[in-house]
Amino acid sequence: MNDRPLTLMAVHAHPDDEATGTGGVLAQYAAEGIRTVLVTCTDGGCGDGPGGVKPGDPGHDPAAVALIRRQELKASCEILNVSHLETLDYADSGMMGWPTNDAPESFWQTPVEVGAARLAELLHRYQPDVVVTYDENGFYGHPDHIQTHRITMAALAMTTLTPKVYWTTAPHSMMRRFEQAIREFGTDEPASDATPTAGAAETVDDTATAEDTATVEIGLPDEEITTWVDTTAFAGQKLDALAAHASQGDNIFFLRMGKERFTDLMGVETFLRVRDTTGAATPENDLFAGLR
Template identity: 80%
Template structure:
Protein backbone atom coordinates (compact mmCIF):
# COMPACT_ATOMS: atom_id res chain seq x y z
CA UNK A 1 0.00 0.00 0.00
CA UNK A 2 1.05 3.60 -0.53
CA UNK A 3 0.12 6.85 1.15
CA UNK A 4 -0.03 8.57 -2.24
CA UNK A 5 -3.59 9.77 -2.86
CA UNK A 6 -5.56 8.58 -5.84
CA UNK A 7 -5.14 11.24 -8.52
CA UNK A 8 -7.23 12.42 -11.46
CA UNK A 9 -5.54 14.50 -14.18
CA UNK A 10 -7.73 16.35 -16.69
CA UNK A 11 -5.98 17.80 -19.74
CA UNK A 12 -7.98 20.61 -21.34
CA UNK A 13 -7.38 23.12 -24.11
CA UNK A 14 -8.72 26.43 -22.77
CA UNK A 15 -9.92 28.12 -19.62
CA UNK A 16 -13.62 27.10 -19.23
CA UNK A 17 -13.23 23.67 -20.85
CA UNK A 18 -12.65 22.20 -17.41
CA UNK A 19 -16.12 23.36 -16.35
CA UNK A 20 -18.15 22.35 -19.39
CA UNK A 21 -16.56 18.95 -19.98
CA UNK A 22 -15.44 17.67 -16.60
CA UNK A 23 -16.68 20.10 -13.96
CA UNK A 24 -18.84 17.43 -12.41
CA UNK A 25 -16.17 14.76 -12.02
CA UNK A 26 -13.61 17.29 -10.81
CA UNK A 27 -16.00 18.46 -8.09
CA UNK A 28 -17.21 14.97 -7.20
CA UNK A 29 -13.81 13.38 -6.87
CA UNK A 30 -12.40 16.35 -4.96
CA UNK A 31 -15.24 15.87 -2.47
CA UNK A 32 -14.28 12.19 -2.19
CA UNK A 33 -10.73 13.11 -1.21
CA UNK A 34 -9.14 12.35 -4.57
CA UNK A 35 -6.39 14.68 -5.76
CA UNK A 36 -7.54 16.57 -8.86
CA UNK A 37 -5.01 18.05 -11.27
CA UNK A 38 -6.05 20.35 -14.11
CA UNK A 39 -3.68 20.98 -17.01
CA UNK A 40 -4.83 23.86 -19.23
CA UNK A 41 -2.85 23.98 -22.45
CA UNK A 42 -3.55 27.48 -23.84
CA UNK A 43 -4.01 31.01 -22.57
CA UNK A 44 -7.48 31.44 -24.10
CA UNK A 45 -6.42 34.63 -25.87
CA UNK A 46 -8.69 33.97 -28.87
CA UNK A 47 -11.74 34.06 -26.66
CA UNK A 48 -14.23 36.91 -26.45
CA UNK A 49 -13.00 40.34 -25.47
CA UNK A 50 -15.02 43.14 -23.84
CA UNK A 51 -18.48 43.44 -25.35
CA UNK A 52 -18.08 40.12 -27.12
CA UNK A 53 -15.29 41.38 -29.40
CA UNK A 54 -13.81 38.57 -31.49
CA UNK A 55 -10.18 38.25 -32.59
CA UNK A 56 -9.48 40.88 -35.22
CA UNK A 57 -12.32 43.14 -34.04
CA UNK A 58 -11.60 46.59 -32.63
CA UNK A 59 -11.06 46.32 -28.91
CA UNK A 60 -9.86 42.71 -28.92
CA UNK A 61 -6.46 42.44 -27.23
CA UNK A 62 -5.37 38.79 -26.93
CA UNK A 63 -3.03 39.52 -24.02
CA UNK A 64 -5.77 41.31 -22.08
CA UNK A 65 -8.25 38.53 -22.87
CA UNK A 66 -5.74 35.92 -21.68
CA UNK A 67 -5.29 37.78 -18.39
CA UNK A 68 -9.05 37.91 -17.78
CA UNK A 69 -9.40 34.25 -18.63
CA UNK A 70 -6.60 33.28 -16.26
CA UNK A 71 -8.43 35.08 -13.47
CA UNK A 72 -11.66 33.32 -14.41
CA UNK A 73 -9.85 29.98 -14.45
CA UNK A 74 -8.53 30.57 -10.94
CA UNK A 75 -12.08 31.34 -9.79
CA UNK A 76 -13.39 28.17 -11.45
CA UNK A 77 -10.63 26.19 -9.80
CA UNK A 78 -11.73 27.47 -6.40
CA UNK A 79 -15.36 26.53 -7.07
CA UNK A 80 -14.47 23.00 -8.19
CA UNK A 81 -11.92 22.55 -5.36
CA UNK A 82 -9.23 21.52 -7.86
CA UNK A 83 -6.08 20.54 -5.98
CA UNK A 84 -3.49 21.61 -8.55
CA UNK A 85 -3.60 23.83 -11.64
CA UNK A 86 -0.87 23.69 -14.28
CA UNK A 87 -0.81 26.11 -17.23
CA UNK A 88 1.21 25.26 -20.33
CA UNK A 89 0.44 28.79 -21.62
CA UNK A 90 0.57 28.13 -25.34
CA UNK A 91 -1.13 30.79 -27.44
CA UNK A 92 -4.77 30.00 -28.22
CA UNK A 93 -5.04 28.83 -31.85
CA UNK A 94 -8.64 29.94 -32.38
CA UNK A 95 -11.25 27.98 -34.29
CA UNK A 96 -10.26 25.75 -37.20
CA UNK A 97 -9.49 27.86 -40.26
CA UNK A 98 -8.75 31.09 -38.39
CA UNK A 99 -5.48 32.90 -39.28
CA UNK A 100 -4.37 32.38 -35.68
CA UNK A 101 -3.98 28.67 -36.46
CA UNK A 102 -0.76 29.55 -38.28
CA UNK A 103 0.65 32.00 -35.73
CA UNK A 104 4.11 31.12 -34.42
CA UNK A 105 3.80 29.97 -30.82
CA UNK A 106 0.20 28.88 -31.18
CA UNK A 107 -0.65 25.52 -29.68
CA UNK A 108 -1.65 24.19 -33.11
CA UNK A 109 1.82 25.03 -34.46
CA UNK A 110 3.66 23.55 -31.48
CA UNK A 111 5.38 20.24 -32.28
CA UNK A 112 3.52 17.42 -30.56
CA UNK A 113 6.78 16.10 -29.13
CA UNK A 114 7.48 19.42 -27.40
CA UNK A 115 4.07 19.70 -25.76
CA UNK A 116 4.08 16.01 -24.88
CA UNK A 117 7.47 16.25 -23.19
CA UNK A 118 6.22 19.05 -20.94
CA UNK A 119 3.06 17.14 -20.11
CA UNK A 120 5.01 13.94 -19.48
CA UNK A 121 7.03 15.77 -16.82
CA UNK A 122 3.79 16.74 -15.09
CA UNK A 123 2.55 13.16 -15.31
CA UNK A 124 5.74 11.88 -13.72
CA UNK A 125 5.37 14.44 -10.96
CA UNK A 126 1.69 13.83 -10.16
CA UNK A 127 1.54 10.13 -11.17
CA UNK A 128 -2.17 10.18 -12.07
CA UNK A 129 -4.26 7.06 -11.70
CA UNK A 130 -6.81 8.41 -14.18
CA UNK A 131 -6.20 10.74 -17.14
CA UNK A 132 -9.03 12.45 -19.02
CA UNK A 133 -8.79 14.38 -22.29
CA UNK A 134 -10.56 14.63 -25.67
CA UNK A 135 -10.88 12.15 -28.52
CA UNK A 136 -8.81 12.41 -31.70
CA UNK A 137 -11.25 14.92 -33.20
CA UNK A 138 -11.24 17.10 -30.10
CA UNK A 139 -14.96 16.28 -29.74
CA UNK A 140 -15.97 18.88 -32.35
CA UNK A 141 -12.87 19.60 -34.41
CA UNK A 142 -11.30 22.49 -32.50
CA UNK A 143 -7.54 22.54 -33.26
CA UNK A 144 -6.51 23.09 -29.65
CA UNK A 145 -8.69 20.22 -28.47
CA UNK A 146 -7.16 17.98 -31.13
CA UNK A 147 -3.68 19.06 -30.06
CA UNK A 148 -4.50 18.44 -26.39
CA UNK A 149 -5.50 14.90 -27.35
CA UNK A 150 -2.30 14.40 -29.32
CA UNK A 151 0.08 15.59 -26.63
CA UNK A 152 -1.76 13.62 -23.94
CA UNK A 153 -1.55 10.33 -25.79
CA UNK A 154 2.08 11.00 -26.75
CA UNK A 155 2.98 11.96 -23.17
CA UNK A 156 1.55 8.70 -21.88
CA UNK A 157 3.83 6.83 -24.29
CA UNK A 158 6.83 8.77 -22.94
CA UNK A 159 6.22 7.67 -19.36
CA UNK A 160 6.22 4.31 -17.66
CA UNK A 161 2.84 5.10 -16.10
CA UNK A 162 -0.24 2.98 -16.75
CA UNK A 163 -3.27 5.02 -15.69
CA UNK A 164 -6.81 4.47 -16.80
CA UNK A 165 -7.36 6.82 -19.75
CA UNK A 166 -10.66 8.32 -20.85
CA UNK A 167 -11.88 10.55 -23.65
CA UNK A 168 -14.78 12.89 -22.97
CA UNK A 169 -17.89 12.48 -25.09
CA UNK A 170 -21.63 13.07 -25.16
CA UNK A 171 -24.37 10.53 -25.85
CA UNK A 172 -26.37 11.25 -28.98
CA UNK A 173 -29.52 11.17 -26.85
CA UNK A 174 -28.04 13.98 -24.76
CA UNK A 175 -27.17 15.97 -27.86
CA UNK A 176 -30.77 15.69 -29.06
CA UNK A 177 -31.99 16.88 -25.67
CA UNK A 178 -29.53 19.77 -25.86
CA UNK A 179 -31.03 20.80 -29.20
CA UNK A 180 -34.55 20.68 -27.75
CA UNK A 181 -33.58 22.92 -24.84
CA UNK A 182 -31.80 25.36 -27.15
CA UNK A 183 -35.02 25.75 -29.14
CA UNK A 184 -36.98 26.16 -25.94
CA UNK A 185 -34.81 29.13 -24.97
CA UNK A 186 -34.38 30.42 -28.54
CA UNK A 187 -37.66 29.71 -30.39
CA UNK A 188 -36.65 32.01 -33.27
CA UNK A 189 -33.43 30.11 -33.93
CA UNK A 190 -33.32 29.21 -37.65
CA UNK A 191 -33.29 25.59 -38.71
CA UNK A 192 -29.81 24.37 -39.68
CA UNK A 193 -29.20 23.65 -43.34
CA UNK A 194 -28.92 19.95 -44.28
CA UNK A 195 -25.11 19.93 -44.13
CA UNK A 196 -25.09 21.55 -40.68
CA UNK A 197 -27.79 19.18 -39.44
CA UNK A 198 -25.83 16.17 -40.69
CA UNK A 199 -22.64 17.40 -39.00
CA UNK A 200 -24.46 18.04 -35.73
CA UNK A 201 -25.98 14.55 -35.84
CA UNK A 202 -22.47 13.08 -35.83
CA UNK A 203 -21.35 14.88 -32.66
CA UNK A 204 -21.01 12.55 -29.70
CA UNK A 205 -21.50 8.80 -29.76
CA UNK A 206 -24.41 6.36 -29.84
CA UNK A 207 -25.40 5.69 -26.25
CA UNK A 208 -24.36 2.03 -26.41
CA UNK A 209 -20.77 2.97 -27.35
CA UNK A 210 -20.21 4.99 -24.18
CA UNK A 211 -18.32 2.96 -21.60
CA UNK A 212 -18.55 5.21 -18.56
CA UNK A 213 -21.49 7.18 -17.14
CA UNK A 214 -20.63 9.20 -14.04
CA UNK A 215 -23.56 10.73 -12.17
CA UNK A 216 -22.47 14.17 -11.00
CA UNK A 217 -25.96 15.58 -10.49
CA UNK A 218 -25.22 16.35 -6.84
CA UNK A 219 -22.36 18.57 -8.03
CA UNK A 220 -24.12 20.27 -10.94
CA UNK A 221 -24.53 23.43 -8.86
CA UNK A 222 -20.75 23.66 -8.50
CA UNK A 223 -20.36 22.97 -12.21
CA UNK A 224 -22.82 25.77 -12.98
CA UNK A 225 -20.96 28.18 -10.69
CA UNK A 226 -17.63 27.21 -12.27
CA UNK A 227 -19.04 27.98 -15.69
CA UNK A 228 -20.42 31.26 -14.36
CA UNK A 229 -16.86 32.18 -13.37
CA UNK A 230 -16.12 32.25 -17.12
CA UNK A 231 -18.91 34.72 -17.89
CA UNK A 232 -16.71 36.78 -20.25
CA UNK A 233 -17.24 34.08 -22.88
CA UNK A 234 -20.45 34.47 -24.85
CA UNK A 235 -20.95 30.77 -25.56
CA UNK A 236 -21.37 30.17 -21.83
CA UNK A 237 -24.28 32.58 -21.49
CA UNK A 238 -26.74 30.04 -22.93
CA UNK A 239 -25.99 27.58 -20.14
CA UNK A 240 -26.25 30.25 -17.48
CA UNK A 241 -29.67 31.36 -18.76
CA UNK A 242 -31.00 27.87 -18.03
CA UNK A 243 -30.68 28.29 -14.29
CA UNK A 244 -29.20 25.65 -12.05
CA UNK A 245 -32.14 23.24 -12.08
CA UNK A 246 -32.41 22.89 -15.86
CA UNK A 247 -28.63 22.93 -16.16
CA UNK A 248 -28.42 20.00 -13.77
CA UNK A 249 -31.01 18.06 -15.77
CA UNK A 250 -28.97 18.44 -18.96
CA UNK A 251 -25.41 18.41 -17.64
CA UNK A 252 -25.58 16.27 -14.50
CA UNK A 253 -24.35 13.07 -16.17
CA UNK A 254 -20.79 13.15 -17.53
CA UNK A 255 -19.86 10.51 -20.05
CA UNK A 256 -16.61 9.04 -21.31
CA UNK A 257 -15.04 6.39 -23.48
CA UNK A 258 -12.42 4.31 -21.69
CA UNK A 259 -9.43 3.76 -23.98
CA UNK A 260 -6.77 2.39 -21.62
CA UNK A 261 -7.42 0.25 -18.57
CA UNK A 262 -4.94 -1.71 -16.44
CA UNK A 263 -7.61 -2.84 -13.95
CA UNK A 264 -9.92 -5.11 -15.92
CA UNK A 265 -12.97 -3.33 -14.49
CA UNK A 266 -16.16 -4.28 -16.30
CA UNK A 267 -17.94 -1.86 -18.61
CA UNK A 268 -20.25 -0.06 -18.64
CA UNK A 269 -19.00 1.55 -15.45
CA UNK A 270 -20.18 4.46 -13.32
CA UNK A 271 -16.88 5.48 -11.73
CA UNK A 272 -13.62 6.60 -13.36
CA UNK A 273 -11.82 4.91 -10.47
CA UNK A 274 -13.58 1.55 -10.83
CA UNK A 275 -11.01 -1.17 -10.20
CA UNK A 276 -8.72 1.22 -8.33
CA UNK A 277 -10.52 1.34 -4.99
Protein backbone atom coordinates in the same frame (compact mmCIF):
# COMPACT_ATOMS: atom_id res chain seq x y z
CA MET B 1 3.57 1.17 1.52
CA ASN B 2 2.30 3.61 -1.13
CA ASP B 3 0.70 6.61 0.54
CA ARG B 4 0.31 8.59 -2.68
CA PRO B 5 -3.27 9.84 -2.97
CA LEU B 6 -5.54 8.65 -5.73
CA THR B 7 -5.22 11.27 -8.45
CA LEU B 8 -7.34 12.45 -11.36
CA MET B 9 -5.68 14.53 -14.08
CA ALA B 10 -7.90 16.34 -16.59
CA VAL B 11 -6.12 17.80 -19.63
CA HIS B 12 -8.12 20.56 -21.34
CA ALA B 13 -7.58 23.09 -24.08
CA HIS B 14 -8.97 26.41 -22.81
CA PRO B 15 -10.09 28.13 -19.65
CA ASP B 16 -13.77 27.09 -19.15
CA ASP B 17 -13.39 23.65 -20.79
CA GLU B 18 -12.70 22.18 -17.37
CA ALA B 19 -16.19 23.14 -16.21
CA THR B 20 -18.12 22.18 -19.33
CA GLY B 21 -16.93 18.60 -19.73
CA THR B 22 -15.52 17.61 -16.37
CA GLY B 23 -16.78 20.09 -13.77
CA GLY B 24 -18.93 17.42 -12.18
CA VAL B 25 -16.24 14.79 -11.78
CA LEU B 26 -13.67 17.33 -10.62
CA ALA B 27 -16.02 18.53 -7.87
CA GLN B 28 -17.25 15.07 -6.94
CA TYR B 29 -13.86 13.43 -6.68
CA ALA B 30 -12.42 16.39 -4.78
CA ALA B 31 -15.25 15.96 -2.28
CA GLU B 32 -14.28 12.29 -1.94
CA GLY B 33 -10.71 13.24 -1.03
CA ILE B 34 -9.17 12.40 -4.37
CA ARG B 35 -6.43 14.73 -5.61
CA THR B 36 -7.55 16.57 -8.73
CA VAL B 37 -5.11 18.08 -11.21
CA LEU B 38 -6.19 20.33 -14.07
CA VAL B 39 -3.87 21.03 -16.99
CA THR B 40 -5.02 23.85 -19.28
CA CYS B 41 -3.03 24.00 -22.50
CA THR B 42 -3.83 27.44 -23.96
CA ASP B 43 -4.24 30.96 -22.66
CA GLY B 44 -7.72 31.45 -24.11
CA GLY B 45 -6.64 34.63 -25.89
CA CYS B 46 -9.08 34.02 -28.77
CA GLY B 47 -12.03 34.42 -26.46
CA ASP B 48 -14.20 37.52 -26.15
CA GLY B 49 -12.64 40.69 -24.80
CA PRO B 50 -14.16 43.23 -22.40
CA GLY B 51 -17.53 44.43 -23.60
CA GLY B 52 -17.92 41.33 -25.75
CA VAL B 53 -15.45 42.45 -28.43
CA LYS B 54 -14.78 39.50 -30.70
CA PRO B 55 -11.41 38.16 -31.87
CA GLY B 56 -10.20 40.05 -34.92
CA ASP B 57 -12.36 43.08 -34.22
CA PRO B 58 -10.85 46.48 -33.39
CA GLY B 59 -9.96 46.69 -29.72
CA HIS B 60 -9.54 42.96 -29.18
CA ASP B 61 -6.29 42.39 -27.27
CA PRO B 62 -5.43 38.66 -26.95
CA ALA B 63 -2.92 39.31 -24.16
CA ALA B 64 -5.47 41.22 -22.11
CA VAL B 65 -8.10 38.54 -22.75
CA ALA B 66 -5.66 35.84 -21.64
CA LEU B 67 -4.99 37.68 -18.39
CA ILE B 68 -8.70 37.95 -17.62
CA ARG B 69 -9.28 34.31 -18.46
CA ARG B 70 -6.41 33.17 -16.25
CA GLN B 71 -8.11 34.84 -13.27
CA GLU B 72 -11.45 33.31 -14.22
CA LEU B 73 -9.81 29.90 -14.50
CA LYS B 74 -8.40 30.23 -11.00
CA ALA B 75 -11.84 31.19 -9.70
CA SER B 76 -13.40 28.17 -11.41
CA CYS B 77 -10.80 25.87 -9.88
CA GLU B 78 -11.56 27.27 -6.43
CA ILE B 79 -15.26 26.56 -6.92
CA LEU B 80 -14.54 23.01 -8.07
CA ASN B 81 -11.93 22.51 -5.31
CA VAL B 82 -9.29 21.53 -7.85
CA SER B 83 -6.15 20.57 -5.94
CA HIS B 84 -3.57 21.69 -8.52
CA LEU B 85 -3.81 23.91 -11.60
CA GLU B 86 -1.09 23.69 -14.24
CA THR B 87 -1.12 25.99 -17.28
CA LEU B 88 0.99 25.41 -20.38
CA ASP B 89 0.07 28.88 -21.72
CA TYR B 90 0.27 28.17 -25.42
CA ALA B 91 -1.40 30.82 -27.58
CA ASP B 92 -5.05 30.05 -28.31
CA SER B 93 -5.38 28.91 -31.93
CA GLY B 94 -8.98 30.03 -32.41
CA MET B 95 -11.64 28.06 -34.25
CA MET B 96 -10.72 25.86 -37.20
CA GLY B 97 -9.96 27.98 -40.25
CA TRP B 98 -9.17 31.20 -38.37
CA PRO B 99 -5.93 32.99 -39.32
CA THR B 100 -4.74 32.46 -35.75
CA ASN B 101 -4.36 28.76 -36.59
CA ASP B 102 -1.25 29.68 -38.56
CA ALA B 103 0.46 31.85 -35.95
CA PRO B 104 3.86 30.28 -35.20
CA GLU B 105 3.30 30.56 -31.44
CA SER B 106 -0.18 29.01 -31.54
CA PHE B 107 -0.86 25.69 -29.88
CA TRP B 108 -1.96 24.27 -33.23
CA GLN B 109 1.49 24.98 -34.67
CA THR B 110 3.39 23.61 -31.67
CA PRO B 111 5.18 20.34 -32.47
CA VAL B 112 3.35 17.53 -30.71
CA GLU B 113 6.56 16.17 -29.22
CA VAL B 114 7.33 19.55 -27.63
CA GLY B 115 3.95 19.87 -25.93
CA ALA B 116 3.98 16.19 -25.02
CA ALA B 117 7.36 16.46 -23.31
CA ARG B 118 6.06 19.24 -21.08
CA LEU B 119 2.96 17.27 -20.21
CA ALA B 120 5.02 14.13 -19.58
CA GLU B 121 6.88 16.06 -16.86
CA LEU B 122 3.55 16.73 -15.16
CA LEU B 123 2.54 13.09 -15.51
CA HIS B 124 5.76 12.06 -13.78
CA ARG B 125 5.21 14.66 -11.05
CA TYR B 126 1.61 13.78 -10.23
CA GLN B 127 1.48 10.11 -11.32
CA PRO B 128 -2.27 10.18 -11.97
CA ASP B 129 -4.38 7.07 -11.63
CA VAL B 130 -6.91 8.46 -14.12
CA VAL B 131 -6.29 10.79 -17.08
CA VAL B 132 -9.15 12.48 -18.93
CA THR B 133 -8.86 14.33 -22.25
CA TYR B 134 -10.59 14.54 -25.65
CA ASP B 135 -10.91 12.08 -28.53
CA GLU B 136 -9.03 12.35 -31.83
CA ASN B 137 -11.48 14.94 -33.13
CA GLY B 138 -11.27 17.03 -29.99
CA PHE B 139 -14.94 16.15 -29.43
CA TYR B 140 -16.14 18.70 -32.00
CA GLY B 141 -13.25 19.60 -34.26
CA HIS B 142 -11.60 22.53 -32.49
CA PRO B 143 -7.88 22.61 -33.34
CA ASP B 144 -6.77 23.17 -29.74
CA HIS B 145 -8.89 20.26 -28.55
CA ILE B 146 -7.41 18.04 -31.24
CA GLN B 147 -3.91 19.15 -30.27
CA THR B 148 -4.69 18.52 -26.61
CA HIS B 149 -5.64 14.96 -27.48
CA ARG B 150 -2.45 14.51 -29.47
CA ILE B 151 -0.07 15.76 -26.82
CA THR B 152 -1.84 13.85 -24.06
CA MET B 153 -1.63 10.52 -25.82
CA ALA B 154 1.96 11.21 -26.88
CA ALA B 155 2.91 12.22 -23.35
CA LEU B 156 1.46 9.01 -21.95
CA ALA B 157 3.53 7.06 -24.46
CA MET B 158 6.65 8.82 -23.17
CA THR B 159 6.11 7.41 -19.68
CA THR B 160 5.84 4.00 -18.11
CA LEU B 161 2.74 5.02 -16.20
CA THR B 162 -0.43 2.98 -16.63
CA PRO B 163 -3.35 5.17 -15.63
CA LYS B 164 -6.89 4.53 -16.75
CA VAL B 165 -7.41 6.85 -19.72
CA TYR B 166 -10.73 8.36 -20.74
CA TRP B 167 -11.97 10.59 -23.53
CA THR B 168 -14.88 12.92 -22.89
CA THR B 169 -17.92 12.20 -25.00
CA ALA B 170 -21.71 12.50 -25.07
CA PRO B 171 -24.34 9.88 -25.86
CA HIS B 172 -26.46 10.59 -28.91
CA SER B 173 -29.58 10.62 -26.73
CA MET B 174 -28.07 13.51 -24.77
CA MET B 175 -27.14 15.36 -27.94
CA ARG B 176 -30.77 15.21 -29.07
CA ARG B 177 -31.77 16.77 -25.76
CA PHE B 178 -29.18 19.51 -26.27
CA GLU B 179 -30.65 20.28 -29.67
CA GLN B 180 -34.08 20.58 -28.11
CA ALA B 181 -32.72 22.89 -25.39
CA ILE B 182 -31.00 25.09 -27.97
CA ARG B 183 -34.30 25.48 -29.83
CA GLU B 184 -36.15 26.06 -26.57
CA PHE B 185 -33.85 28.85 -25.45
CA GLY B 186 -34.04 30.46 -28.86
CA THR B 187 -30.38 30.91 -29.72
CA ASP B 188 -29.16 31.02 -33.29
CA GLU B 189 -25.67 32.04 -32.25
CA PRO B 190 -22.69 30.02 -33.44
CA ALA B 191 -20.77 27.90 -31.00
CA SER B 192 -17.49 28.89 -29.43
CA ASP B 193 -14.85 26.85 -27.65
CA ALA B 194 -17.08 27.15 -24.58
CA THR B 195 -20.11 25.57 -26.29
CA PRO B 196 -19.00 22.24 -27.74
CA THR B 197 -22.48 20.78 -27.80
CA ALA B 198 -24.02 23.35 -30.12
CA GLY B 199 -22.30 21.83 -33.13
CA ALA B 200 -24.72 18.93 -33.16
CA ALA B 201 -27.67 21.21 -33.70
CA GLU B 202 -26.51 23.79 -36.21
CA THR B 203 -22.90 24.77 -36.91
CA VAL B 204 -19.66 24.39 -35.06
CA ASP B 205 -18.50 27.95 -35.68
CA ASP B 206 -19.36 30.94 -37.80
CA THR B 207 -16.74 30.12 -40.44
CA ALA B 208 -17.92 26.55 -41.01
CA THR B 209 -19.90 25.54 -44.08
CA ALA B 210 -22.60 22.90 -44.27
CA GLU B 211 -20.05 20.60 -45.90
CA ASP B 212 -17.63 21.16 -43.00
CA THR B 213 -20.14 20.45 -40.27
CA ALA B 214 -21.56 17.39 -42.01
CA THR B 215 -18.24 15.65 -41.42
CA VAL B 216 -18.09 16.49 -37.71
CA GLU B 217 -19.49 13.66 -35.64
CA ILE B 218 -20.18 14.57 -32.05
CA GLY B 219 -20.65 11.97 -29.36
CA LEU B 220 -21.30 8.23 -29.56
CA PRO B 221 -24.26 5.88 -29.66
CA ASP B 222 -25.47 5.32 -26.11
CA GLU B 223 -24.45 1.66 -26.13
CA GLU B 224 -20.83 2.60 -26.87
CA ILE B 225 -20.45 4.84 -23.83
CA THR B 226 -18.33 2.96 -21.29
CA THR B 227 -18.63 5.28 -18.30
CA TRP B 228 -21.61 7.19 -16.89
CA VAL B 229 -20.84 9.24 -13.77
CA ASP B 230 -23.84 10.71 -11.96
CA THR B 231 -22.66 14.11 -10.71
CA THR B 232 -26.08 15.68 -10.16
CA ALA B 233 -25.20 16.50 -6.54
CA PHE B 234 -22.41 18.73 -7.86
CA ALA B 235 -24.24 20.35 -10.78
CA GLY B 236 -24.58 23.59 -8.83
CA GLN B 237 -20.81 23.80 -8.43
CA LYS B 238 -20.38 23.02 -12.08
CA LEU B 239 -22.77 25.80 -13.10
CA ASP B 240 -21.05 28.22 -10.72
CA ALA B 241 -17.69 27.28 -12.24
CA LEU B 242 -19.01 28.04 -15.71
CA ALA B 243 -20.39 31.35 -14.45
CA ALA B 244 -16.92 32.21 -13.14
CA HIS B 245 -15.89 32.56 -16.79
CA ALA B 246 -18.01 35.70 -16.99
CA SER B 247 -16.05 37.30 -19.82
CA GLN B 248 -17.23 34.49 -22.09
CA GLY B 249 -20.85 34.63 -20.98
CA ASP B 250 -22.13 35.36 -24.49
CA ASN B 251 -20.64 32.08 -25.66
CA ILE B 252 -21.63 29.76 -22.82
CA PHE B 253 -25.05 28.49 -23.78
CA PHE B 254 -25.64 26.73 -20.47
CA LEU B 255 -25.71 29.98 -18.53
CA ARG B 256 -28.99 30.84 -20.22
CA MET B 257 -30.91 28.18 -18.35
CA GLY B 258 -31.69 27.81 -14.68
CA LYS B 259 -29.99 25.43 -12.30
CA GLU B 260 -32.79 22.88 -12.47
CA ARG B 261 -32.69 22.58 -16.25
CA PHE B 262 -28.89 22.68 -16.26
CA THR B 263 -28.78 19.80 -13.78
CA ASP B 264 -31.23 17.83 -15.88
CA LEU B 265 -29.07 18.25 -18.98
CA MET B 266 -25.59 18.22 -17.45
CA GLY B 267 -25.91 16.17 -14.28
CA VAL B 268 -24.36 13.03 -15.78
CA GLU B 269 -20.89 13.15 -17.33
CA THR B 270 -19.99 10.48 -19.83
CA PHE B 271 -16.70 9.09 -21.07
CA LEU B 272 -15.13 6.50 -23.32
CA ARG B 273 -12.56 4.35 -21.51
CA VAL B 274 -9.66 3.77 -23.88
CA ARG B 275 -6.96 2.36 -21.57
CA ASP B 276 -7.38 0.16 -18.53
CA THR B 277 -5.32 -2.30 -16.53
CA THR B 278 -7.88 -2.94 -13.77
CA GLY B 279 -10.28 -5.17 -15.66
CA ALA B 280 -13.24 -3.27 -14.22
CA ALA B 281 -16.44 -4.20 -16.02
CA THR B 282 -18.16 -1.73 -18.33
CA PRO B 283 -20.42 0.11 -18.39
CA GLU B 284 -19.10 1.63 -15.18
CA ASN B 285 -20.24 4.55 -13.03
CA ASP B 286 -16.89 5.54 -11.53
CA LEU B 287 -13.67 6.65 -13.23
CA PHE B 288 -11.82 4.95 -10.36
CA ALA B 289 -13.60 1.61 -10.70
CA GLY B 290 -11.06 -1.13 -10.04
CA LEU B 291 -8.70 1.28 -8.27
CA ARG B 292 -10.36 1.42 -4.85
